[in-house]
Amino acid sequence: MRKAGVVAVVVAAAVVLSPAVAVAGVHVTHPRDEAAFLDYFDGHLSGEDTPPTPMPSTDALLEQGDRACAWLATQPWAMLRTDEKFRFAAMADKYLDQMSPHSDRVGPFPTQYDVAGAAWTYLCPATRYLQKPHYVFNQPGD
Numbered sequence: 001m002r003k004a005g006v007v008a009v010v011v012a013a014a015v016v017l018s019p020a021v022a023v024a025g026v027h028v029t030h031p032r033d034e035a036a037f038l039d040y041f042d043g044h045l046s047g048e049d050t051p052p053t054p055m056p057s058t059d060a061l062l063e064q065g066d067r068a069c070a071w072l073a074t075q076p077w078a079m080l081r082t083d084e085k086f087r088f089a090a091m092a093d094k095y096l097d098q099m100s101p102h103s104d105r106v107g108p109f110p111t112q113y114d115v116a117g118a119a120w121t122y123l124c125p126a127t128r129y130l131q132k133p134h135y136v137f138n139q140p141g142d
Helices: 002-029 035-042 060-074 088-098 112-123 125-131
Strands: none
Touching: 002 112, 035 060, 060 088, 060 125, 088 112, 088 125, 112 125
């Protein structure tokens, strides 16, 4: 009888702790990368098409990116739900729609859409991984 009790406690602990371990594993395998976030704006969005508008400061970009990440963390997890509303473009549109019209903007360039996309990719990739749909058989891209 004592063995059964120990086994039950171990199984119960595994059931309770396994989601926490899985989430912690996602955070370890998807680390924050501020340098890549800032490089995105230096490299990807600069060049011949760059408007003459000066880029915002790195602090302003990071602050806006952190806001986008904080907002994303409040959204429901898609997990195996593959509805369009959980895809990147729909989430970005929802984020932009819910932003206060008087919130601090980084400026006309880069766009808020660019900042949110880069933030979710580089500043909070674990959150984005947990929020996005996970397809069982195929992934159409996001």
